[in-house]
Amino acid sequence: MLEDCKYRELLEENRKLRESVIHLREYDPVTNLYNREAFCASAERTIRQTPQTRFEIICIDIERFKLINELYGREQGDLLLKYVAEQLKCLVREETHIAGNLRDDVFALCIPAYEEEVTVERILRIFSDKPLNSQAVPAVGVYRMDAEEPAAGSMCDRALMALNSIKGNDHHVAVYREGMRENLLREQEITNSMAAGIQNKEFKIYMQPKCNMETGKVVGAEVLVRWQHPEKGLLLPGEFVPLFEKNHFIEKLDLYVWEETAAWVRRWLERGRACVPVSVNLSRMDIFNMDVCSVLTDLMERYQIPTGLIELEITESVYAGQPERIIKETERLKKSGFTILMDDFGNGYSSLNMLSSTNIDILKMDMRFMEGEGLKSLGILDAILHMSKWLNLPVIAEGVNREQHVKTLRSVGCVYGQGFYYYRPMNTEEFEHLLLTPGKVDFADGGRKKVGSGHFLDLTDLFHKDTLTDRLLGNITGAVAQYSYDGTRLCVLRANGEYYRLMDEYWMNKSGHVDVMRDILPEDREKMTDALSRAKESKEKEGAEVFVRKRRGNTVLWLRIRFFCLTSQYGNDIFYAALSDETVRMNSIESLRISEERFRLAMEATNTVIFELDTETRTAYYSEYAQKAFGLDATVANAPEGFIEQGTVCEGYEETFREIYRAIYRGEDKASCVVRAKMGDGSTVLNRITLTAIRDKEGSTVKAVGMVENVSCSEVEDEEK
Structure with a gap:
């Protein structure tokens, strides 16, 4: 009983970690809404499951959003996107309502058609309140589903076509009309003649x-x-x-x-x-x-x-x-x-x-x-x-x-x-x-002349302090910095705001004096010095990448750093570096790895046979004990047929054995049977095999866990009674 409880805890931990990884793949990181692919898949599923309801796709574009980013900064731009996303979430509290972020500042809703008027009103109200003091203006396009029921991606495209027809004028809402199909018909004509x-x-x-x-x-x-x-x-x-x-x-x-x-x-x-x-x-x-x-x-x-x-x-x-x-x-x-x-x-x-x-x-x-x-x-x-x-x-x-x-x-x-x-x-x-025209072509040039002259940079270029250049550096997407490295100390010469926000605001006024290495975890510092050496050896060709951890307050961040060595002056090496925060991804991967390892060790430590079934590839993974007991390979492909072909299922029990796998593959939660099995030592025993499905957040079976227990003839007879 205790072992069974531990297995369930491990299974639950695995499920949560897999959900976390799936979430990172399906959701936009800024707005935490479905990305385009996930939105379209969810919308199609909802439309298919409720055929009695007519749906609409509404797309919302924030006009001149790039200008908002320039005026207020990317951080404020992201806050605006998050604000709009939170307001849209308030409109989709029912299962038949879906919200997504198609790209950057373009959002989408899938709603029942009878709610169009009130939904559009509420969307416009989001922007009329001048969120975050920005002059955000929406363009809203509506596509009303008709009898042909196109794919959700096509519905989004038509809603976008509608909103693009009004961008830049005083109208904020447009409904897709048949007249807009002229472009689609032209596209279809071109499509029909592509192959020819x-x-x-x-x-x-x-x-x-x-x-x-x-x-x-x-x-x-x-x-x-x-x-x-x-x-x-x-x-x-x-x-x-x-x-x-x-x-x-x-x-x-x-x-x-x-x-x-x-x-x-x-x-x-x-x-x-x-x-x-x-x-x-x-x-x-x-x-x-x-x-x-x-x-x-x-x-x-x-x-x-x-x-x-x-x-x-x-x-x-x-x-x-x-x-x-x-x-x-x-x-x-x-x-x-x-x-x-x-x-x-x-x-x-x-x-x-x-x-x-x-x-x-x-x-x-x-x-x-x-x-x-x-x-x-x-x-x-x-x-x-x-x-x-x-x-x-x-x-x-x-x-x-x-x-x-x-x-x-x-x-x-x-x-x-x-x-x-x-x-x-x-x-x-x-x-x-x-x-062939004389004097018009230089066949020896090839367009490869470097900017400026000489292999190394001179200091006037390296420490170029033009105000607009600094402003541009401050608006580079992501964290970037110039470092000076004397073989021991790594100090910041110049960096943008994203760098200081990532590393710590304390560093802002300490550039050139504070050793960056001091906050890198001791066990990762050797990796840093190795990356700097590799970057110096490769010069401008490849640079060097490293994943390291640093302390920030009471937390630990995973940093991905790409170093390029620019030049060497007066005993110091000058590096250009791009940094990104990989904490969420690395922690998810590490937690999943640890959980999988704990599960593997638990499998190895018990004589009860537990195995994992990948339902997509139909491959079973066994512990070393199970391999020896049944005379199996480490993995068995094409389950259940792979087991039958290896002779582990005795004659007459094959169809019973197949049926529990079919049950899991067609979506049932659990399936069990008793079969006579041939063991690795040549003996035959009665085994009860139980398969339990593991589902993702959408309810689809992604894996199954199997348990094999040896049972006596009397136990089977008692159950049958």
């Missing part, structure tokens, strides 16, 4: 040259795509790429573009011509849905293209989600000889400290933030150029469309540019003619 477009080679590759702004000569090109549609004429990427990304056709298009690019490079080389590097684009879906490295490596081998002639551009926003996987794939591509460019920097994810975690070769800086011109824009540009110099990254400015752009970029030391001022995208025939 690939098959008929209607997609054409175009080249936009990259230039050295000091000489005006072409040093490379970006491969773009146009669709020569048989009915609609020439379509630009903006008309079809977003749709392709939505319906997962983008991978096929990218494969096509890569193939066409490689074929063109091979034909050009076979004509005995010199070629500049050309870059192709990789999307998030490419990286997540295919083995990109193998595909591209095979392409280079098949067409016998020299390393460096085809480069890879990965949009900055790709790194925003699951960056570990993106970084890992980037490393594989670099090891295979590819040059990696980060595209659209400054337009999307906008986090300078992200550069410390990514091993890229070239930074492509988006010039759209320069549309306002002025001192502030120049300061931002100057800051990015200094940051790239710290990391020894070449920079290419894209969107260089006017002469003033060129003058501004040259004034802050930017060497390379791409845009209409130099060349518009051109077809391959025009590009070939350009490559």
Whole structure:
């Protein structure tokens, strides 16, 4: 009885920890509402389970939220999001009401249709009260479910289409109308002709040259795509790429573009011509849905293209989600000889400290933030150029469309540019003619010149104190700092507000004097010094990452730190570092590991056979005692058939044995049977096998725990009576 109680406690602990991990995966960390994927899944489930009720999706967007972040700071922006989320939670107290955060400042509700009027009124009231003294203005889009009952994701898209139709005007609420379907019909027409477009080679590759702004000569090109549609004429990427990304056709298009690019490079080389590097684009879906490295490596081998002639551009926003996987794939591509460019920097994810975690070769800086011109824009540009110099990254400015752009970029030391001022995208025939024009191309440059000169930074760059640069540093997403390290003491030279909030406000006025190592737990300090050594050895190439713990008051934080060594001056090493708080994740992982280990030890310490069944993979995991007793492997796949195939279930009992597994797989809480089993020593015994389901918070069975007890014939007979 005592043992059974202990097992139940362990099972309950495991269940809570798994729920915690699932919560981190399904909920937005700022608002604690469902993320888009979980919201859509929950909405579809609710709609399916209550067919008698007509539902609506309401989407809410906070207009000019980025401006609110700039005026009041990201911390106040997050408080506004949390405030709105709490107010929306008050509207969804019933099981048929669901709230979610689709992205950033875009929220969604799924409610019964008869509550639309009062719900919209209450949503508008949330913002009319001027929450947190901000000038927050909502745009509300409503989609009323009709008989066709589309997927929840499509319902959200239609509600968003409605709210986008009123953004920026005096109306705050719009209902999706049939007239808005024209765009959807156009999308469907394009969707219906996608496959034929690939098959008929209607997609054409175009080249936009990259230039050295000091000489005006072409040093490379970006491969773009146009669709020569048989009915609609020439379509630009903006008309079809977003749709392709939505319906997962983008991978096929990218494969096509890569193939066409490689074929063109091979034909050009076979004509005995010199070629500049050309870059192709990789999307998030490419990286997540295919083995990109193998595909591209095979392409280079098949067409016998020299390393460096085809480069890879990965949009900055790709790194925003699951960056570990993106970084890992980037490393594989670099090891295979590819040059990696980060595209659209400054337009999307906008986090300078992200550069410390990514091993890229070239930074492509988006010039759209320069549309306002002025001192502030120049300061931002100057800051990015200094940051790239710290990391020894070449920079290419894209969107260089006017002469003033060129003058501004040259004034802050930017060497390379791409845009209409130099060349518009051109077809391959025009590009070939350009490559053959004397004096127009520098085949030896390649767009790799570093910002500034020399391998090491000089102190005027390292301690650049421009006010706007400091302001930009203060608005970097996440905690970043410059450190000085003399081999023993690690002191802060410069950091942003997020760093001081993470480390402790006490440090704000102690920079340069307090040893950072003092608050790192003693057992982790060696890991810190090792990471600093590794970062110094790798210099700008890779840096070094470390997970360490530090004290903050009465608590212990887990920190993830990425170090890059910038230079060495007067016996001290100067490092750039990006830090993040990993306490929740690391504690969850560690608690789950300890709980699993305790459960394993409990299994090993008893002669009662306990095993775990993974219901998704149908794999059973046994203790060492059970393996020996039954003559089993450590795991048994395809349960229950795996047991029967190994001969552990005696003839005549197979169907009884199968039935308890079927019961668990179809969702029952518990199932039990008595079978005659063959033991490892060749004997046969009667065993009672009991399976108990473990469910997630949605009620779905994710695992089961099994218990095997030896029983006598008399016990079985008594039960039957």
